[in-house]
Amino acid sequence: MVLEQYTYVFVIGTFFAMLDAYNNGANDVANAWATSVSSRSITYRQAMVLGTVFEMVGAIAVGARTAETIKNGIIPSAAFKGDAGVQMLAFTCALAAASSWVMWCTKHSAHVSSTYSLISAVAGVGVATVGASKVQWGWNNGKGLGAIFAGLGMAPAISAGFGATIFMLIKVVVHMRKNPVPWAIYTAPMWFLIAGTVCTLSIVYKGSPKLGLNKKPPGWIAGVTVGTGSALALLAAFFFVPFLYARIINRDHTVKWWMVIQGPLLFRRAPPAHADRINVPNYAVVQHDEEEEQVSTRSPESLDEIDVIKSNGSQPTTAQGNVNEKSLAQVDAPGHESHEEKEYATLMAEGQEKFHARLRKKSGLLGWAMRTLHANPIGPGEIYELKNIKILFFKRVPAMIVVGALYGVNYDIHAAQSGIHGTPEGKRMQGVYDAAAKYPNEVEHTYSFVQVLTACTASFAHGANDIGNSVGPWAVIYGAWSTGSAAASKAPVPLWQIAVLSLTISLGLITYGYNIMKVMGNKITYHSPSRGCSMEMGAAITVLVFSQFSLPVSTSMCITGATVGVGLCNGTLKAVNWQRVGLLVISWIMTIPVAGTIAGVLMGILLNTPHFTA
Template sequence: MIISLLLLLSLPASMPGTLVSFSSILLKNADIVGANDVANSFGTSVSSRSLTMKQAMLVAAVCEFSGSVSVGSRVADTIRTKIVDPHHYDSSPGVLLLVMMCTIMSSSLFLTFATRHGLPVSTTHSLIGGLVGAATASIGITKINWGWHGVSQIFAAWIIAPLIAGCMGFVLFMFTKNFILTKPTAVRRAFYSIPFYTYLTVGALTMLLVWKGIHTINLSTRDIVISVFATATGMTLLQIFFLLPFLWTRIMHEDWTLKWYHVFQGPLLLWRSPPPPTPAGFTKPRIRDYYQGHLTREELNHLRTSETLLQSIQTPDGQLPDLDRDDEWILPPPAQTPPKTPPGRFEPRASSEFIPPRPDGSWNSPKVMAWKVNRVLLRGLEKDVVAMQKRNNILNWDLEDMHARSAHYDNRAEYMYSALQILTAATASFVHGANDVSNAVAPFTTAYQVWSSGEIPQFVAIPIWILVVGGACIVSWFLYGACECNHGAYGDEAVFTRIYYAVHYGSYGGRRAGKWGLEMY
């Protein structure tokens, strides 16, 4: 709010090329919204290793864009007209254009700073504050709609929405924990509970689409209810028909020959022949170990006792050993210093450990050029975020102790929920696209209307091309995770680090439950 107020006061009364400048700011604001918020949806899927970061980004790109284009206009209208009445600027439409530009500019500046330093801020809070500040500087604080249908409703939603989502998430997880995960038959119970959770998730998403996404057809309450229940029932039946036989064969029958495309065989998998013995020297594929690398309480106590003894040992230079480095231990000095990186070659760093090394050849060879493109544009997609979190001493607190205190459940039961977790994450991503695209396109829509007509119209529907541009910019967030994650704080990596704790312990999820509350472990 302060940033937007200062920006508006510092701008001249007339600015040439305002819409052109505004368009570039729109692009910046939309993709910084994606860089800050998109990981909220898929952080649990990545931190629990249900998806790799690359897979999560690709799925999120589709869901974010679909949500912004299909449902974004309804949400955008709230910010565009209900915080400040545009008709306060009827006598000077150009000032309204500048107000909207300062709103997005201030939001972009603050979000860039917050995302760069891994601060858990809200893009909606930033935009509302920017709009209130710019409106205060232009028409005065008394002209802002502070009533229930304006700012007060948004303020209340910041408290009510996390509480509701947090309570729902608490109830769902406690039910799953006490009636499924802690039971001796946890695997079978998890298997039979999947359709129930799928029905809830698909029903919620369908309700959003039918209730808020359809603009050209006026549906009655009866039509909406029928659409929601019919779609949820149909999708659940498809899952029972195809996915559940696949999971049963893979987990209960331990069929190591099963491939992902066998899911389309559906019930025929139940009559599949038993798998043959594994050949000599062949490593049998196993269910992913979700607790790999995490110590129990006894193991952690033993390790820290050993570390305490090691800390009493002085290194040759008289300094205490740096035990926070997980890849360095107290060893005798090497016989010789390793050679430095040859000139012109890329020196590996912590942020580039998961990028393939530079291939041999001249700088303009196809292999080297392809490697450079991958390094610049797709850098964030190649990161093992879960492993890198252990190297981030600023954000990880006492991560080992948290894992040691957490309960361990049957690994096969947790695997049953992998597909469901991806579905819930995709749903949350879709809702995020529908909600947060308004942060970018709502002020721009108002400015575009003023620029194109020279006046403030009574009501104009948000053009579909603006939603498309906003959605496309939001899904370009992965470039930030790719190019600016060197310090483990920019873009998705910082948010993934925060969500990593929530998925295991729920302590952080309480504060951000509005976006994570419905995520299953």
């Protein structure tokens, strides 16, 4: 029996469920991909495509279990005493409070946990609806608030441990070698083995109940996961190692990415006559207008490593010199106003206007929209003047829609991540970067491919874990509305709901993820592909472990913990921006009372609103 009188509640609840999923993508998923984009292992647009694919796969294959915890683990369905209308209103208020809070924080580039926002909101409406005694404050077989909030302290610490362990393994095996380049190339299959095994394990080990993989014997699970990882490692050894050998050791800058299919034939490929440079990107982040050249940026000491391998005595040339560390700003030219003499807000405004000027020169839809907004400001007088109404609805509104859809994909993430010379932030980040060891670009290049795989794993883990944030309450609302029974919340989550919200998460990543990504990349510690894949793998393992026990855990907290753990592997506390870490921790803690209070007050007002009957 459909509760037609509560259709408006269902519609409002659906809107806020989708808004919560959108915020989830713009906040947590953007954070998961920020490491790869910051390390220049992948472009923002490539991250959007891969993020969409793996978010959906993780959500559909594994996501149903965490949704069950959100649905029934905090407020037992029996507490509503069969009143489906009150149950619908409760979860609608929870979604409204959580999504509004996260949206406000994302707007101001404050990175908060959408997981804990929703959990706190559900607890708040629980207190307002059925009283504090009915809320599952304890462990509740791993599904109560006690178990969930235990992850607030455990998840970042565990993730930091995993991330640091993986990076220290890379550091000992490769970075600390006298000649790290060949070690990086020939050990690459090992990292593919680890990444492939973890990714497969996340699907197979206690996998989707609908696939029945959790009923397989342990030997079968171990065989499939290790077998898949081993197969990936063999493919890497057969195709990837020869590709790296030709590109780096042979200095063949004519080798293209698609030539990887040639496999061992690349060992016999003759390099060009003037093989004097290596075709690897510059993984440092610098602030200048010119396009960075794809050249070697290794230190003079490391240049001799490949010379020993080739025994030909030649040295690669570089167009930029030794710039293999992140540069915060260029030295002010004589006669120009120093950055120290400018206000920070002025510098930021100038940088944004410079970026917008570049966008206005584009030939596509975004260029048209930016030019339209720039050439058609609201005129003098009130906005309801006829002239201004025409400008608004016929020119600005269509252009604003286009900008909203395409602005994020074209955002200059790298320029927004570094500090600005002369400001407190710039000086602080300069100290953080100086405290981190810089490794040759040729070595880092080998891990950029592994990092793409680990980023996909992290995205899969996020889809498996965080889809429950939005789909759990939405499934309760839909079940109560469509059946008229509060007990319907115990029913399995429909697959179509998971698919719809996973697409909405991807939309948030694509259109608004830049707002979080620009502050979460290089603002905590120095990033590079070898560090980035360690961070992502550590976070992915942690999220998947919690997900297997049906415990929603913040992906944001996990990747932040892994980032700090890897940063500390530099051997000094100065390699971590503790101010940024402190602000993140404060925002995480504040989320609990703020989201819970907003949801509880909203529910209390709506539940006790006077109404009249005939």
